[in-house]
Amino acid sequence: MTAVVVAGLTLREVARRRAVMVLLVGMPLAFYLARRDLPGQSTRMLTLGIGWAVATLTLFVVNAQRGVDPRLRLAGASVTALVGGRLLAMTAAGTGLAAAFWGMVAVLQDVRRPWAIGPLMLVSVLVGVPFGSLVGALLPRELEGALALLTVVAVQMLAHPEGLLAEVMPFWSARELGNYAIDATAVGDLWKALAHAGVTWTLATGATLALFARRLQVAQYPEP
Amino acid sequence: MSPDPDDDGWPARFEAELVRLGQHPARARALAQESVDQAVEAGSDADRLLGPPHLYARHLVSELNDVPAPPGVGGPPAPGRVLLRLADVGKRYRRRVVLAGVDLTVRAGEVAAVVGANGCGKSTLLRICAGLTRPTSGTVERTRRVGLVPQDGGTAPWLTAAEHFTLFGAAAGLAPRRARSTGEHLAARLSWRPAAGQPAQDLSGGTRQKLNLVLGELHSPDLLLLDEPYQGFDQGTYLDFWRQVVAWRDAGRGVVVVTHLLHDLRHVDQVLDLGSRPGARVAAVAR
Numbered sequence: 410m411t412a413v414v415v416a417g418l419t420l421r422e423v424a425r426r427r428a429v430m431v432l433l434v435g436m437p438l439a440f441y442l443a444r445r446d447l448p449g450q451s452t453r454m455l456t457l458g459i460g461w462a463v464a465t466l467t468l469f470v471v472n473a474q475r476g477v478d479p480r481l482r483l484a485g486a487s488v489t490a491l492v493g494g495r496l497l498a499m500t501a502a503g504t505g506l507a508a509a510f511w512g513m514v515a516v517l518q519d520v521r522r523p524w525a526i527g528p529l530m531l532v533s534v535l536v537g538v539p540f541g542s543l544v545g546a547l548l549p550r551e552l553e554g555a556l557a558l559l560t561v562v563a564v565q566m567l568a569h570p571e572g573l574l575a576e577v578m579p580f581w582s583a584r585e586l587g588n589y590a591i592d593a594t595a596v597g598d599l600w601k602a603l604a605h606a607g608v609t610w611t612l613a614t615g616a617t618l619a620l621f622a623r624r625l626q627v628a629q630y631p632e633p
Numbered sequence: 634m635s636p637d638p639d640d641d642g643w644p645a646r647f648e649a650e651l652v653r654l655g656q657h658p659a660r661a662r663a664l665a666q667e668s669v670d671q672a673v674e675a676g677s678d679a680d681r682l683l684g685p686p687h688l689y690a691r692h693l694v695s696e697l698n699d700v701p702a703p704p705g706v707g708g709p710p711a712p713g714r715v716l717l718r719l720a721d722v723g724k725r726y727r728r729r730v731v732l733a734g735v736d737l738t739v740r741a742g743e744v745a746a747v748v749g750a751n752g753c754g755k756s757t758l759l760r761i762c763a764g765l766t767r768p769t770s771g772t773v774e775r776t777r778r779v780g781l782v783p784q785d786g787g788t789a790p791w792l793t794a795a796e797h798f799t800l801f802g803a804a805a806g807l808a809p810r811r812a813r814s815t816g817e818h819l820a821a822r823l824s825w826r827p828a829a830g831q832p833a834q835d836l837s838g839g840t841r842q843k844l845n846l847v848l849g850e851l852h853s854p855d856l857l858l859l860d861e862p863y864q865g866f867d868q869g870t871y872l873d874f875w876r877q878v879v880a881w882r883d884a885g886r887g888v889v890v891v892t893h894l895l896h897d898l899r900h901v902d903q904v905l906d907l908g909s910r911p912g913a914r915v916a917a918v919a920r
Binding site for chain 1: 796
């Protein structure tokens, strides 16, 4: 119940930040438009842009509640409800964004497996949300967190796709799924990508919950 | 007809809150019935006429404290239950001592002021009382239901007052409608009627502090921890605030208020002076 209320109010908060909404849509779109003549490049850049935008927005949402969360904990809210509610809201917002861009790519670009563009973008959202919240939990200041996310996405773009560095980065699954969707590689790439996304999601979500559980711990004093 | 305690309606919740506040069950039941009868006579329902049951229960208990109980149906709440006890509490961050040897006991129906110079650890002490910061030494005992009102912050900039009531109510297990109704009643006591659709960031500093106060009390805590909550209040609101503190005390709540305004101290029962520098020797002064 509390998680649902937190999720609903988080979505309302985000929707009221008009400039943020414009940037949320505009940033991946700019990535896409820069190479729209190349279906593979533009779709991969769009996907990374979605992941980056969603992760950054989640980072800001998580950090914006630092003053409120301790009071909510004192009032009786659990860490799982607070963090889970926000992750749920951001996943819903990101899924809407991904669905819109999926439609755009399916209509405008000639890719080998257009249906797989949907899961490709969804994976980017599903990884981006807990990864953004994890960075927010580790780096309490927004500027530091945003720079850390920028570094991760830039390295993910630049690292050799076959190298170990690329494989240990959080958005590797999106690149791998991109190969499957755009270049019609073997189905093994799809399963590898989904497994990587599942492990990344689990680790990032678990670490976020653990860090917030520690930070928002309320001492259980004995009653007088 | 007597209210059924198993019923989830207004009379049952009102009766349960009266019992929780120390009223004898038989007397609580009689008071619940009287309140329902009063609403029926006025052609209204109890919720609309008297407000949320837990708030009206506290109001009624504060009124009853001056009236002797009828023989055979119990008495007023037992006064003086300890809500907070600090014994030799200290806090240090690495080598820097922030607090040392702090003792404080706050009972139901008491207001304690924490005073001291800037940086002497007043806010740290309040966070220790809340359980948000752990003391390095000493022991803390505290009642379970506690509300915290910080000096600033503590609200979500893009949410309206009503949405804050819903959020904090959900944390405490209140249904959204009941949380909003309770929040509006509490706001009215501070002469504030929240405007619909206005986010917290557009509120004036004083109004935002009113919101902070309401949120601290929304879940009906037994102990209120207030960190200079009157920042930005105008004179009228400042007086309303202290009237509210007295009402909380009369309703059997404990209040710890951090303040640096010495003329506030006439409202309080005890003063804890944390001195002029971090870790200074602490003096507790009963008034």
